[in-house]
Amino acid sequence: MPHAFPTPVRASTGARQSSIREANLALATRTVLASPTPLSRAGVAAATGMTRATAARLVDELVAGGILAEQEQEAAQGRGRPARPLAAGGAIAAVGLQAGVTFLAGRVVGLSGDVLAERREPGDFRDSDPGPVLERLDALAADLVARVPSGTRLVGAGLALPGIVSADTGTLLVAPNLGWSDVRPADLMTRTARAGLSLRVGNEADLAARAVAEASPGRPGPWPDFVYLSGEIGLGGAAVLDGSVLAGRHGWAGEIGHVCVDPDGPPCRCGSTGCLEQYAGRGALLAAAGLPVDHPLTDLADRAGAGDPAAERALDRAARALGIALAGAVNILDIPVVLLGGHLADVADRLLPPLREHLRRRVLSGRWVTPRVEACPAGPAPGAAGAALLELAGVVADPARWLR
Numbered sequence: 001m002p003h004a005f006p007t008p009v010r011a012s013t014g015a016r017q018s019s020i021r022e023a024n025l026a027l028a029t030r031t032v033l034a035s036p037t038p039l040s041r042a043g044v045a046a047a048t049g050m051t052r053a054t055a056a057r058l059v060d061e062l063v064a065g066g067i068l069a070e071q072e073q074e075a076a077q078g079r080g081r082p083a084r085p086l087a088a089g090g091a092i093a094a095v096g097l098q099a100g101v102t103f104l105a106g107r108v109v110g111l112s113g114d115v116l117a118e119r120r121e122p123g124d125f126r127d128s129d130p131g132p133v134l135e136r137l138d139a140l141a142a143d144l145v146a147r148v149p150s151g152t153r154l155v156g157a158g159l160a161l162p163g164i165v166s167a168d169t170g171t172l173l174v175a176p177n178l179g180w181s182d183v184r185p186a187d188l189m190t191r192t193a194r195a196g197l198s199l200r201v202g203n204e205a206d207l208a209a210r211a212v213a214e215a216s217p218g219r220p221g222p223w224p225d226f227v228y229l230s231g232e233i234g235l236g237g238a239a240v241l242d243g244s245v246l247a248g249r250h251g252w253a254g255e256i257g258h259v260c261v262d263p264d265g266p267p268c269r270c271g272s273t274g275c276l277e278q279y280a281g282r283g284a285l286l287a288a289a290g291l292p293v294d295h296p297l298t299d300l301a302d303r304a305g306a307g308d309p310a311a312e313r314a315l316d317r318a319a320r321a322l323g324i325a326l327a328g329a330v331n332i333l334d335i336p337v338v339l340l341g342g343h344l345a346d347v348a349d350r351l352l353p354p355l356r357e358h359l360r361r362r363v364l365s366g367r368w369v370t371p372r373v374e375a376c377p378a379g380p381a382p383g384a385a386g387a388a389l390l391e392l393a394g395v396v397a398d399p400a401r402w403l404r
Helices: 017-034 041-048 052-064 130-146 190-194 204-213 282-288 297-305 309-333 342-362 382-397
Strands: 068-070 086-088 092-099 103-110 115-122 153-161 164-166 171-175 180-183 199-203 214-216 226-231 235-241 337-340 372-375
Touching: 017 041, 017 052, 017 086, 017 382, 041 052, 052 068, 092 130, 092 204, 092 382, 103 130, 103 382, 115 130, 130 153, 130 180, 130 190, 153 204, 153 382, 164 199, 199 204, 199 382, 204 214, 204 226, 204 235, 204 382, 226 309, 226 342, 235 309, 235 342, 282 297, 282 309, 282 342, 297 309, 297 342, 309 342, 337 342, 342 372
Parallel strands: 092 153, 153 199, 226 337, 337 372
Antiparallel strands: 068 086, 092 103, 103 115, 164 171, 171 180, 226 235
16 A cells, blocks of 8 residues: 655744744655655655655755665666665664563664664563662663664663553553562663663553564554554553554553453452453463473474363463453454464464454454454564664654754
């Protein structure tokens, strides 16, 4: 589908000249980054409706400020100078961090989408003291910052956590599987602060979904609308509509792991009973199969494929619970795609057939449009990737702020 771009802001709107410039700089940046093929200055003008002179002037500013970069010249076609294709600048990046139940991770992502540095450390942080864990993550972040190429501007840092976050105060309100509550990470990560990086805290599943929704900063991914399931020990989720994560009034939407699929089911660490997490979380899957919590899930799928009855029951139980919860989400939101990320991607081959059948029967519109369900392996720390992308989104939305 062709990309549709908004029209440029013009002086006749009554806006101040500076506001017009800022809006059109953002428009030019979005147009270049979102284009599936590289655009020249003339291409920016054609795509946005700006005059060639205006587009050229804005692009010159963005190139001089490092937001955009010129690529090798194309061969001349007919008269005139050859066009210079444009791309994201290579000297702007952001830091994304993730504190999981079984690992700590960080990634530095450039405005081009390239990973400039990354690191992942395993651990067991269930019922841990947040202070030492976040100090360790802070040291990991400092190592990543030290490895960033000279001349790169870091525009911010984000932290993905598996719990409910107050974005306004930067406070993790509760993370049941970590055993943390009322924690403000910025107060404990002093090296990050000394590096001049403000720390934005977000929900892990929301940020992982952002990493799926954006192929690279400013460029949409293949699915504009989807439900994303993410998990490690527990199970999180996010709904994405028209490329944006559905946050809800308080920023807490998407907690599908704590949707009740059986009121008489087992107790959950969140305080409720029968939550989806108690059937489809990593720990619940392995426990139902009689396996230790650190056992590889790929082996669970192999056991089920070989006819192990305990493994088969665990996966069938999870597929049924997922079908109940996801059918409710699809019926309410009319979202056509479900993506299984995190640990669910490791057993997707075994989960997908029964899950698709549950959705076919339970989704009201399934007779006409059956929801598409796919595995979505998103790398070792998708929450960290999404946290970096969220910081870079601020550059795309307001490049004037970052011009030298």
